[in-house]
Amino acid sequence: MNEDLAAGYRASGFGQGLGCGRSPAVLVVDLVRAYLVDGSPLRAPVEDAVAAAVTLIGAGRAAGLPVLFTRVSYRPGGADGGLFRRKIPALGVFEEGSPLGDFAEGAAPRPGETVVTKQYASSFHGTSLAATLTASGIDTLLICGLTTSGCVRATATDALQHGFRPLVVDEACGDRDRRLHEANLLDLDAKYADVLSLDEALTTIREAASA
Template sequence: MSDDLAAGYRASGFGRGLGCGRSPAVLAVDVVRAYLVDGSPLRAPVEDAVAAAAALVGAGRTAGLPVLFTRVAYRPGGADGGLFRLKIPALRVFEEGSPLGDFAEGAAPRPGETVVTKQYASAFHGTSLAATLTASGIDTVLICGLTTSGCIRATATDALQHGFRPLVVDEACGDRDRRLHEANLLDLGAKYADVLSLDEALSTVRGFSPGRGEGH
């Protein structure tokens, strides 16, 4: 079915590639313990995705690219989560002080790296992310993290709408079910983003390493 859908999209004029721009950054979205700890209402089979995200983050650092992170945090009671908190009561795990909101081991920011705190799915909604990217001259974001059907999809869509090239890294994103992951990547690739394999993303990042010139 995925092949049929992809072919149908292409036949209708969807899915043109955007490519990488001149100044990319790695954006790790919500790679946090809430998705990894047994007993968490958000627990999902995402260990492989987290490992791949950590590899992408590491490659970005080695290449000297900006690496940015997002996390979700709510004040006690969650009033700043609005209807999103009402819709998904499990988001209570992100109230300030909960260890489930901490970054996953191996995919945590280093001192000096940008951390964007958000309350909704998109890393752009109500945050300073677009201004930060613009001020840094960044035109492309290699997006990894959790979850594909939620915060990854919303972030990639908003990246495009803010004028940034979104490159979503397949194996470095994860979800509660493989079918959700694949369906959302198919649709993102058709309408809002380029979907790259981890190998393609690592090759792109390494092309910007010092001494290698720009990765085009």
């Protein structure tokens, strides 16, 4: 992150840390093939981010934390995508039956793990995610996935607004360009979330497991 901008934010009173609550979970946002397959209109250089997310998922499972997944899916024709589909025609890759909407290799949910299907950027908008988290007593989300400037950012912002602590894991998120990734993480860390390194996130998971 740009240290001058980050320092400017802090000097103006932004960026207070939220920390981890008592009951964290891992939230995996749209870790799907559309971002990894050549020829997809959503193709992005996110292989390293996917690998880091798989590491985070494995650590969460090993520690006994809940791991929840989101994916985008539209009915044929995409009417349920509303203006979002109109704004981004490339989202047509997520129509029912498209293999590009399948989870990335190594990042598929296991039986019994929650999968939230959504039509918009935020994992909370129009879904049961907030109710599921509340019913499970979850107060903190370690967020990874794709893309940083899109669904990860929208999800982290809405998590805060729903009363959950968003901890966004830097290396486990990715975007079409590194500059987009870094700019959005800087702003999230200043206003809406804590941004953690992968090592910090893994330490947080170990501490939660031993508490």
